[in-house]
Amino acid sequence: MKPRPIIIDTDPSPDDAVTFLVALASPAELEVLAVTTVAGNVPLPLTSKNALKALELAGRTETRVFAGASAPLMRRLVTAEHVHGRTGFDGYDLPDPVTPLAPGFAPEVIVDLVMCREPGEVTLCCLAPLTNIALALAKEPRLAGHLREIVLMGGSFSEGGNVTPAAEFNIYVDPEAAAKVLDCGAPITMIPLDCTHQALNTQARLDKLRAVGTPLTEAFYHLLKFNKMFDEQKYGWEGGPLHDPTVVAYLLAPHLFSGRKANIVVECASSLTLGMTVVDWWSVTERKPNVQLLRNIDAHGYFDLVIDRLSRL
């Protein structure tokens, strides 16, 4: 069977980088057409630099990285250095990348890569604020109908928010972009905090990663160890959620997840609940189900998959 073509839109902190590395380690199942970067965890120059650093560490510099939006559609950028460090990749010093960014603006590249293939071929894997995706949808009105699926890490149902009491970071940073994406008509699968908070990167799991014994797994042992500190202190858990790789894990092993279709809309007006993903789980409104919401994950199977694939690089 031909590998599934995907584009990964990302704001690398380490969980993002693990996502596209797991995808690159799975050539039989996935064809990574491009990595596109956006401002989010840290400003665009740093998210782009971190993507290139991770690809160089993995020896996969043939993978093209295109930079995209440096700010949300309508708001000032909110970043998360308090979680990921000033660089977004604190915890392990990787050399500055020598690989250049590929020429092109990510939203335009997304349109070109999708529209040059047959309808229903390409899947967008979204790990960050959805600014690039919303811009691509605005540039090419046929894009939504040409996509196989949009799989995104973001939002929250009954778990509450992680950046405000109501909102998850990727949605909160650019709620207008998220609203446009959820309303675009493409098949959408959303992996919210309800799911990713079940997938904690514990010390035991990190030790298993380190035991693989490659320079890449050693680096990501330290990067992920740093990355989970904030959430461990915040939530009092033995580990931090490994959010973004759930997107690629869903493509590789959908049996690890469960959920159902529901209507989801994004709050873009209220200052109290800005960025909240309002999930009509019990169909109490007339609003049409537009998203497959994944609420549960087999965390053991997930980490086994992630560690196995990283060990192949």
Ligand code: RIB
């Ligand atoms: O809320 C979690 C999301 O915010 C993840 O994508 C993480 O990388 C950060 O971007």
Ligand code: CA
């Ligand atoms: Ca991310």
